[in-house]
Amino acid sequence: MVKITDVARHAGVSPSTVSYALSGKRPISAETRARVEASIRELGYRPHAGARALASNKSNVLAMVVPLRAGINVPVVMQFAVSVVTTAREHDHDVLLLTQEEGEEGLRRVADTALVDALIVMDVQLHDPRLPLLRALDRPSVLIGFPADPAGLTCIDLDFKAAGELCVEHLAGLGHRVIGLIGSPPEVYVRQTAFAQRVVQGFTAAAARLGMSSTVHPCEATPAAARTVAERLLREQPALTGVVIHNEAILEPLIDAFEHLGLRIPTDLSLTALCPDELAETLPVPVTSIAIPSREVGEQAVHLLMSKLDNTPVPSATLLRPRLTARASTAPRTM
Amino acid sequence: MVKITDVARHAGVSPSTVSYALSGKRPISAETRARVEASIRELGYRPHAGARALASNKSNVLAMVVPLRAGINVPVVMQFAVSVVTTAREHDHDVLLLTQEEGEEGLRRVADTALVDALIVMDVQLHDPRLPLLRALDRPSVLIGFPADPAGLTCIDLDFKAAGELCVEHLAGLGHRVIGLIGSPPEVYVRQTAFAQRVVQGFTAAAARLGMSSTVHPCEATPAAARTVAERLLREQPALTGVVIHNEAILEPLIDAFEHLGLRIPTDLSLTALCPDELAETLPVPVTSIAIPSREVGEQAVHLLMSKLDNTPVPSATLLRPRLTARASTAPRTM
DNA sequence: GCGTGACGTCGAAGCGCTTCGACGGGGGAA
DNA sequence: TTCCCCCGTCGAAGCGCTTCGACGTCACGC
Structure with a gap:
């Protein structure tokens, strides 16, 4: 193993000079630096990570x-x-x-x-x-x-709240006035993290701000639940033309469900989701989406x-x- | 930061004794060890990784x-x-x-x-x-x-060769006599790794050993290619009843293709694949498979x-x- | 012309640990 | 009883690096 003293000897300087040439923490003349760098290259010197960590109190x-x-x-x-x-x-x-x-x-x-x-x-x-x-x-x-x-x-x-808002704004910009949010399973809203609530907040706030009619429906991550929620949504909001989905697991079942209910996407119903791009792109109907960046x-x-x-x-x-x-x-x- | 000398002082021994108590590289009496361990716990001592790496020449x-x-x-x-x-x-x-x-x-x-x-x-x-x-x-x-x-x-x-063999043996055990292998895209067989060839070797060898009629078909990873290869397989081997698939990307398209050709799985055609269990389980027909462990x-x-x-x-x-x-x-x- | 910095370099001290050689004491073999 | 060896422990020497203080040199300003 080649160490800093080897480099120092080879370059005709002291070990500390090599160190400073490497770290730049003190000024070193151009010639010396060049000589040191040449020696480093020639000898194939690599500072020992452990020694460095010990001396500098940083492991990088x-x-x-x-x-x-x-x-x-x-x-x-x-x-x-x-x-x-x-x-x-x-x-x-x-x-x-x-x-x-x-x-x-x-x-x-x-x-x-x-x-x-x-x-x-x-x-x-x-x-x-x-x-x-x-x-x-x-x-x-x-x-x-x-x-x-x-x-x-x-x-x-x-920013999940902003994401909820953005979905609504996108739908609003396309002229939709009656929208629904199909969310995550109910337990997600109580346990774990707060991001699900934030989406709802953003969704609701934006819908209110833009004078849209909106409802929110948590939904289990099963195809059956997806069908049920799709039906309920249409029953409760017959004029529904836009849906925001925050539940990757049932994106595809939901699309199926809406189509079985006679709605063409996007002609009759616009869908936007919070999900990875990878998923959004590979669905039977590529879905407008916001992904976690x-x-x-x-x-x-x-x-x-x-x-x-x-x-x-x-x-x-x-x-x-x-x-x-x-x-x-x-x-x-x-x- | 509490260091080994602190522990040593607290336990009334020398630093080297603490080190040996920790590493077990030299015998330490039970009482001393106990005292050292108590001190370590009491002081919350953790050996410094960098120092250790430097001295022992091992970073762990x-x-x-x-x-x-x-x-x-x-x-x-x-x-x-x-x-x-x-x-x-x-x-x-x-x-x-x-x-x-x-x-x-x-x-x-x-x-x-x-x-x-x-x-x-x-x-x-x-x-x-x-x-x-x-x-x-x-x-x-x-x-x-x-x-x-x-x-x-x-x-x-x-052992991809053994995997190829195992698929064949499984089909043979079920009474199948005419089988085909649908493989990876042709380029996989020349470039990259050798595992694709190994599967073919195992497949072919086992089929020969068991007196089965077999063919091998590389296949591009597109649904269209899947349909084509399915048709060709049936044309070339009308008595085909077993297929081994080594191409995860087109597993689902292949299943569709065979079913569109009027073959029910597994009644008319048995399928076995090399693919992750996760995929095999979630296909419309759960597929008998060998996964990379x-x-x-x-x-x-x-x-x-x-x-x-x-x-x-x-x-x-x-x-x-x-x-x-x-x-x-x-x-x-x-x- | 001399003080004053800034620049560039050096030497030495240490970072916290492991490990080697040494050493005292006790037990077993002779 | 004596010798030897092993057990358990200690002290000291590094491991390879960074960093601090010091020092000589040079340029500049007064």
């Missing part, structure tokens, strides 16, 4: 906790993870992968052993048991998702962390603007 | 390179990754996540900086550019998949690496026995 590694529980969309998680790794590398950091299974102990371990400098935690629940720990840890962290009480934490997520979330999460690492203050909450992709499922109102 | 971190290219099945990769992390933790190791995008330079970096002790590389291609590097690196590695020349490497994968591959890969890390010799090639899950798409021959 981030921890990323990925969720495992059922119901998460794996490709979305993966996209996010890749984006985190890529962005971290741009900032000269590596990423340690933790499973949610490891829980609080895992977080504490990697933080307390100084294995990582900072942490990214995905899939944060409303009353996540990890919150007290994350607040107490001596290393910065960023959470994906908003807990009930984000005080003292840094959180980032899609996983790439952007990952990037921003790393940027937030980097700021915290060099003591730049960051906003406690970062809400990402939703972007709606228009597809074949929405059209101007015809009736 | 593995690198895992995950593939990004199109065509990989993301949930399978994720399952595998989770299994690697979980197994690594059981061996007191953590996992650093690298994207394939980082390429050879990424591997060299984490290895040369001693950030990781060993590497797991997924999605290894026949002539993978990383092979020479992996051979030259001073750290052990395990590859998922077999390159053209595995000499000097440690590889693990599903991602969980087991991950576990074994880590075990292999651990053996290499403590200089236990390991087999150069590990082929995992295929396991076939019978579902609704196969039945005894009726005609």
Whole structure:
């Protein structure tokens, strides 16, 4: 193994000079720097990560906790993870992968052993048991998702309220006046995270603001429930021409159900959904949708962390603007 | 930060004794060990990862390179990754996540900086550019998949030849005598990896051994190609009653195609596939299938690496026995 | 012409841990 | 009883790097 003293000897300087040439923390003359760099290249020198971490008290590694529980969309998680790794590398950091299974102990371990400098935690629940720990840890962290009480934490997520609004505005812009929201299973609205409520808030607020007639229907994630809710929607709002769906699992069953009820999409009924683009694109009718911008979330999460690492203050909450992709499922109102 | 000297003082022993109590590398009396452990607990001591890595020349971190290219099945990769992390933790190791995008330079970096002790590389291609590097690196590695020349490497994968055989044997056991293999797109057989050929070899060999009539048909991953190949199969082998499919993308189109041709599954035609269980289960007709045992591959890969890390010799090639899950798409021959 | 910085470099101290050699004491073999 | 060896523990020497203080040199301003 070639070490910094080898480089120093080869370049005819002291080890500290090599270090400074590498880090730029002190001015080094152009010639010296060039000589050092040449030696580094010639000898194939790579600083030892452990030694560096010990001396500098920085490991240049981030921890990323990925969720495992059922119901998460794996490709979305993966996209996010890749984006985190890529962005971290741009900032000269590596990423340690933790499973949610490891829980609080895992977080504490990697933080307390100084294995990582900072942490990214995905899939944060409303009353996540990890919150007290994350607040107490001596290393910065960023959470994906908003807990009930984000005080003292840094959180980032899609602005679900704005997403709900955007769906409504899109439908309103196409002339629709009577709309419905088909949501997630009822339990999602009480447990877990708050994003489902936020969508409803945005939906309702925008509909009211735009003078539209609207209803909200939670729905179980089964095809049977999808059929039922579709029927009920039409019964309760016969003039319905627009629907917002926030329930990936039954997107396809819902489309089927509406078509079996004699509604053509988008001629008779416009549909817009909150779901991954991948899903929206591959449905029998490509659906106008808002996706969680996983790439952007990952990037921003790393940027937030980097700021915290060099003591730049960051906003406690970062809400990402939703972007709606228009597809074949929405059209101007015809009736 | 509480360090080993703090623990030593608190327990009334020397730092080296604490170290030995922790590592077990030298005998320590029960009482001393107990006292040390109590102090550790009381003070909340955690050894500094960097210091440990520097002094012991072991980081207790593995690198895992995950593939990004199109065509990989993301949930399978994720399952595998989770299994690697979980197994690594059981061996007191953590996992650093690298994207394939980082390429050879990424591997060299984490290895040369001693950030990781060993590497797991997924999605290894026949002539993978990383092979020479992996051979030259001073750290052990395990590859998922077999390159053209595995000499000097440690590889693990599903035994695709045995998988091909197992499909045939399953069909033979049900009385089928005339079978076909619908394979991957032609280019898969020349480029990339060798697993597609292996399936064909197993299929052909088993069919010959069992005195069955068989044909092999590569097939593009498009619904149109699926229809064409289905028709051709029936034209060329009118007595066909069993089909093996090694092409996840067109499983569903193929089922449709056969049914449109008037064949009921499994009454008239038995289908067995190589595909993830998740897919096999959710098709209109649940398909008898062999899945890549991602969980087991991950576990074994880590075990292999651990053996290499403590200089236990390991087999150069590990082929995992295929396991076939019978579902609704196969039945005894009726005609 | 001399003080004053800023620049560029060096040497040494340490980061927190592991590990090696050494050493005292006790038990078993001779 | 004596010798030897092993057990349990200690002290010290690093592991390879960063960083702090120091120092010489040069240019500039007064």
